Amino acid sequence: MSLAPARVFAALNAVQPPDQASPVMGKAVVLGGSIAGLLAARVLSDYAESVVIIDRDDLEVTGERPGVPQGTQLHALLPGGFLQFERLFPGFRERALAQGAIEAPPPARRNYLDGRLKVIVPDDADSLAGSRPLLEGLIREQVLRLPNVKTVTARATGLVFDGAVTTGVRYDVGGVPGVESADLVVDAMGRSSRLSDWLEQAGWDRPATRRMTVHLNYATALFRRPEATPASTVVLALHTPRMSLDVAGAAFFAVEDGRWMAMMAGYGDNRPGRTAEDFVRRLREQFPPEFGAVAGNEMLGDVQTYHHSDSRRRDFHALKRFPAGLVSVGDAVASFNPVYGQGMTAAALHAACLSMYLRSGPDLNAPARRYLALQKVVVDAAWSTSTSADLALPHVDGPYPRGYKFSSWASRQIITATVTDVATARRFNEVVSMREHPLSLATPRVILGALRANRRAR
Numbered sequence: 001m002s003l004a005p006a007r008v009f010a011a012l013n014a015v016q017p018p019d020q021a022s023p024v025m026g027k028a029v030v031l032g033g034s035i036a037g038l039l040a041a042r043v044l045s046d047y048a049e050s051v052v053i054i055d056r057d058d059l060e061v062t063g064e065r066p067g068v069p070q071g072t073q074l075h076a077l078l079p080g081g082f083l084q085f086e087r088l089f090p091g092f093r094e095r096a097l098a099q100g101a102i103e104a105p106p107p108a109r110r111n112y113l114d115g116r117l118k119v120i121v122p123d124d125a126d127s128l129a130g131s132r133p134l135l136e137g138l139i140r141e142q143v144l145r146l147p148n149v150k151t152v153t154a155r156a157t158g159l160v161f162d163g164a165v166t167t168g169v170r171y172d173v174g175g176v177p178g179v180e181s182a183d184l185v186v187d188a189m190g191r192s193s194r195l196s197d198w199l200e201q202a203g204w205d206r207p208a209t210r211r212m213t214v215h216l217n218y219a220t221a222l223f224r225r226p227e228a229t230p231a232s233t234v235v236l237a238l239h240t241p242r243m244s245l246d247v248a249g250a251a252f253f254a255v256e257d258g259r260w261m262a263m264m265a266g267y268g269d270n271r272p273g274r275t276a277e278d279f280v281r282r283l284r285e286q287f288p289p290e291f292g293a294v295a296g297n298e299m300l301g302d303v304q305t306y307h308h309s310d311s312r313r314r315d316f317h318a319l320k321r322f323p324a325g326l327v328s329v330g331d332a333v334a335s336f337n338p339v340y341g342q343g344m345t346a347a348a349l350h351a352a353c354l355s356m357y358l359r360s361g362p363d364l365n366a367p368a369r370r371y372l373a374l375q376k377v378v379v380d381a382a383w384s385t386s387t388s389a390d391l392a393l394p395h396v397d398g399p400y401p402r403g404y405k406f407s408s409w410a411s412r413q414i415i416t417a418t419v420t421d422v423a424t425a426r427r428f429n430e431v432v433s434m435r436e437h438p439l440s441l442a443t444p445r446v447i448l449g450a451l452r453a454n455r456r457a458r
C-alpha cells in the first residue's frame with residue numbers, strides 16, 4: 001500500500017481527537033509507558049473501553065527513571081511535536097508553563113551554523129523548553145487522569161496468539177508470571193524492544209532491521225541560571241564536518257527550576273565533556289560567547305554522558321505475514337541520531353497514524369496494514385532527514401541511497417541558505433520540525449531560491 005507522502009503529512013498534522021469517545025475494541029494494552037506509549041494510550045482512550053499501560057518502572061514515581069536512561073540528556077521539543085501535544089492535551093502549554101517549562105517563540109531561539117548566526121523566521125511555530133522528565137511527567141499526568149486508563153508495573157515477556165491474531169501479553173512481576181488479555185497490543189518498548197524476537201519465537205518472520213552507525217557521544221550538564229526571563233531560551237550551534245572540530249554541536253536551553261541545560265556532542269573517538277572542566281572549556285573555546293557565558297555559571301551536579309551507537313529502523317510494514325491486533329510505535333520502530341531532536345515528535349506522529357487508522361473503523365482481526373503504511377511515511381521522512389545529514393560525516397560510510405550525490409549537493413545549498421534567507425529557512429524548519437514532508441524541499445523552486453540566496457550572500 002503506497003500513499004502520497006505530502007498528503008499523509010498534511011493529514012497527520014491536522015488530526016484532531018474525536019469530540020467524543022467511539023470505542024471499536026474492548027481492551028488495548030500498551031507495552032512501555034514512556035513518551036510513545038503514553039501518546040498511543042491517549043489516542044486509544046478514545047477507541048477502547050479500557051487501556052492498560054505495562055511498564056517495568058513504576059509510573060507513579062516522577063522524575064528520572066531507569067527505564068529511560070536517555071532522560072538525563074537535553075531533549076528538544078520540535079514545534080511539530082509541540083503542536084501534536086497541544087492537540088492531544090488541550091491546555092498543554094499553560095500546564096507546562098505553570099510547572100516551569102520556558103517559552104521558546106522564534107525570537108527567543110538562536111541557531112548557529114559553523115559559527116554564523118542564522119536568520120530568525122518571525123512567523124515560525126512556537127515551542128517550549130523543559131527537561132525530559134518534565135515533558136514526560138506532563139504527558140503522563142494527563143494520560144493517567146483519563147478514567148479508562150490504568151498502569152501495571154511489570155516486565156512484558158511475550159505475546160499470546162490465537163492463530164493469526166494477537167490476544168494478549170505475558171508479563172512478569174518479581175518472578176511471578178501473568179497474562180493480560182487484549183484486543184490490540186501496542187509495542188512502545190523503545191529501541192531495545194524485543195518484539196522481533198517474540199514474533200520469531202511464535203513462528204512469524206522478524207522484520208528486517210536497518211542500521212546506520214553513527215557512534216554519537218552526548219554530554220549534558222546543568223548550570224544555575226541567574227536570569228528569570230532570558231532573551232534567548234533555546235540556543236543551538238552546529239558544526240559541519242568541514243569545520244574539522246572535535247565537537248559536532250552544542251546547545252543550551254532554559255529549563256525549569258532556574259537552570260540552564262547545556263549539551264555537547266561529538267562523533268567516533270571524540271568524547272567531549274567527560275569531565276566538568278573539559279565541558280566548560282570546550283563550550284568556551286569552540287562556541288559563540290553566549291555559550292561561554294552559560295558555562296560561567298555554577299554547574300549543578302555532574303556531567304551526564306550517553307553513547308548512541310546507531311540509528312535503526314525495523315521494517316514491520318515490509319513483512320508478508322504479520323499478526324492482527326498488534327502495532328509498534330516510537331523508538332521501537334525507528335530511533336534516529338538524537339542530534340536532530342526528532343524522537344518525541346516522531347512518536348507523536350505515530351500516535352496520529354494510530355488515530356487515523358482507528359477512526360476508519362478497521363477490522364481488528366486483520367493485520368493493521370493501513371496503520372503500517374501511514375507509519376512508513378513518517379519513518380521514511382524522519383529517516384531521510386537524519387541519515388542524509390549523517391552520510392556527510394567522515395566516519396559514516398553508507399549505505400548511500402540512489403541519487404545521493406545530487407541530493408547531498410542540493411541539501412548543502414539549502415542548509416547554507418538557511419543562514420541568510422528567511423524563505424528557505426522557513427521551509428527547512430517546517431521539514432526538520434516534521435510539519436512538512438522532506439519532499440517539499442526537493443523542488444526546483446526551493447533549490448533555485450537557495451542558490452540565489454547563496455549568491456547574494458557571497
Ligand SMILES: Cc1cc2nc3c(=O)[nH]c(=O)nc-3n(C[C@H](O)[C@H](O)[C@H](O)COP(=O)(O)OP(=O)(O)OC[C@H]3O[C@@H](n4cnc5c(N)ncnc54)[C@H](O)[C@@H]3O)c2cc1C
Pocket residue numbers: 031032033034035036037054055056057066067068070073074075076077078154155156157188189190191193218306308329330331332335338339340341342343344345347
Ligand atoms: C541522548 C538522546 C537524546 C535525545 N534527544 C532528543 C531530543 O532532543 N528530542 C526528541 O524528541 N527526542 C530525543 N531523543 C529520543 C527520545 O528520547 C525518544 O524518541 C522518546 O523518548 C520516545 O521513545 P519511546 O517512548 O519510543 O521509548 P523510550 O523512551 O525508550 O521508552 C521505552 C519504555 O519502555 C519500557 N520498557 C522497555 N522494555 C520493557 C518491558 N519488557 N516491559 C515493560 N516495559 C518496558 C521502558 O521502561 C520505557 O518506559 C533522544 C534520545 C537520546 C538517546
